[in-house]
Amino acid sequence: MFTGIVQALGEIQAIEEHGGDRRLVIGAGGLHLGGAGLGDSIAVNGVCLTAVDIEASRFAADVSRESLDLTTLGAAEVGQPVNLEPALTLSTPLGGHLVSGHVDGVGQLVSRHPEARSTRMVFEVPAELSRYVARKGSIAIDGTSLTVNEVEDCRFGVNIVPHTLERTIMGDYEPGSRVNIEVDLVARYLERLLPPAD
Numbered sequence: 001m002f003t004g005i006v007q008a009l010g011e012i013q014a015i016e017e018h019g020g021d022r023r024l025v026i027g028a029g030g031l032h033l034g035g036a037g038l039g040d041s042i043a044v045n046g047v048c049l050t051a052v053d054i055e056a057s058r059f060a061a062d063v064s065r066e067s068l069d070l071t072t073l074g075a076a077e078v079g080q081p082v083n084l085e086p087a088l089t090l091s092t093p094l095g096g097h098l099v100s101g102h103v104d105g106v107g108q109l110v111s112r113h114p115e116a117r118s119t120r121m122v123f124e125v126p127a128e129l130s131r132y133v134a135r136k137g138s139i140a141i142d143g144t145s146l147t148v149n150e151v152e153d154c155r156f157g158v159n160i161v162p163h164t165l166e167r168t169i170m171g172d173y174e175p176g177s178r179v180n181i182e183v184d185l186v187a188r189y190l191e192r193l194l195p196p197a198d
Helices: 065-070 162-167 185-193
Strands: 008-018 021-027 041-044 047-054 058-063 081-086 105-115 118-124 138-141 144-147 150-152 155-160 178-183
Touching: 021 065, 041 058, 138 155, 144 155, 178 185
Parallel strands: none
Antiparallel strands: 008 021, 008 081, 021 058, 041 047, 041 081, 047 058, 105 118, 105 178, 118 155, 138 144, 138 178, 150 155
């Protein structure tokens, strides 16, 4: 589990093909890896990956065919910056919301414009995910926990404060940018608990 509070900007340093899937070597940037161990989970652009090799300033993780097909990691390139967050521990402040690292789908940025000191961004998600996006609900975009401001059909708007623009890859987003979307866990579980509509 994760909080959706990005801890560091990393960089993809190498992509290795392995029997149909890939191994990513990721520079950790400012993420401290001293306490990390083999098998630990690290979210990369919101995708929960397992560290299979760890050095002082970088780590490697295998990415399954499923994750390559269903997330933006399938189009990852060497030199690309990525959001990084280590797994939640019992002593971690829950500053965002509970994020599983299991991406639900890929959306894209439709528009961005300044709004006071923030930046207003509008995203579009696949139709099957739109039912889980609610005004004032939580959503994770490339692993960043955000609050939804408004929803219209398959589109929703969020405000990005300057700190988030500077400390995540969101500052580089342009209309058309593809992003990993994870909807709120509560919405997912509520659907499972409620009886089907007649």
